[in-house]
Amino acid sequence: MPTLPIFHRAELLLGTSAMDRLSRSRAVVFGVGGVGSWSAEALVRTGLGHLTLVDSDLICITNANRQVQATACNAGAVKVTALAQRLSELAPACDIVPVQKVYSPATRDEFDLGGFDYVLDAIDSLSCKVDLIASAHRCGATVFASMGAASKLDPTQIRVASIWKTEICPLARRVRRGLREIGFDGDVPCVYSPEIMENSGVATACGSHACMCPRLPLEEGVPSHEWCSHKAFINGSLVHVTAAFGMALAGLVIQDIFRQSHRPSK
Numbered sequence: 001m002p003t004l005p006i007f008h009r010a011e012l013l014l015g016t017s018a019m020d021r022l023s024r025s026r027a028v029v030f031g032v033g034g035v036g037s038w039s040a041e042a043l044v045r046t047g048l049g050h051l052t053l054v055d056s057d058l059i060c061i062t063n064a065n066r067q068v069q070a071t072a073c074n075a076g077a078v079k080v081t082a083l084a085q086r087l088s089e090l091a092p093a094c095d096i097v098p099v100q101k102v103y104s105p106a107t108r109d110e111f112d113l114g115g116f117d118y119v120l121d122a123i124d125s126l127s128c129k130v131d132l133i134a135s136a137h138r139c140g141a142t143v144f145a146s147m148g149a150a151s152k153l154d155p156t157q158i159r160v161a162s163i164w165k166t167e168i169c170p171l172a173r174r175v176r177r178g179l180r181e182i183g184f185d186g187d188v189p190c191v192y193s194p195e196i197m198e199n200s201g202v203a204t205a206c207g208s209h210a211c212m213c214p215r216l217p218l219e220e221g222v223p224s225h226e227w228c229s230h231k232a233f234i235n236g237s238l239v240h241v242t243a244a245f246g247m248a249l250a251g252l253v254i255q256d257i258f259r260q261s262h263r264p265s266k
Helices: 005-014 016-023 036-046 061-065 079-090 126-138 170-181 239-261
Strands: 026-030 050-054 095-099 118-121 142-146 159-162 189-192
Touching: 005 016, 005 239, 016 239, 026 036, 036 050, 036 079, 036 239, 050 079, 079 095, 118 126, 118 239, 126 142, 126 170, 142 239, 170 189, 189 239
Parallel strands: 026 050, 026 118, 050 095, 118 142, 142 189
Antiparallel strands: 159 189
């Protein structure tokens, strides 16, 4: 299959067979925030054939510092819809499906996880994250997960390791505990950083009665889910770190496809 001109530089590096496999691959990104939105962008810019975007949220003005689809002008828009519009302009041939929905143990059966080659986990909720990792792995999809990208300043500390071999990252520790509790013994590569910074500023809005997160009236369709008030603490985050997490996550997909396309024939 001829490679589209917009992917010419990618084909020069990866080769025709990898680009063909990439164009036939199906991936889903759960959580299109500071990490997931950049993963989605990288995959579409490199030639992925199908991408499903899953997130229930609306764009908040505080998202604009780190989420690729968020701007000062589109606060209140549906995150997955705004991102899908942007990605469709980048690569019109890519089949992009936005799904405004929460993934949770209760909604798990609404997602055909086995219908994807790759499942990328970039969600924050611990219980949802643990269930997604275990369920997608059980369905036979290749799973790559992001651990916490907030409270970090140095992108050079970002690493990739098995979920069982991460160090220091508090979220990874809680994920491991959750996976053990449900009897999961599989292996999932994840992007993480051992860096931990304390907030230097004071949160005056996020998670409080003055929270700036937008809402959808129930009669207008699927309501957004505001997560800030469910968090014990709001951590600061920066785009040069969250984007690096997202790019590393997408890189795991692209590297896996490259390796598969260059395996010697038996």
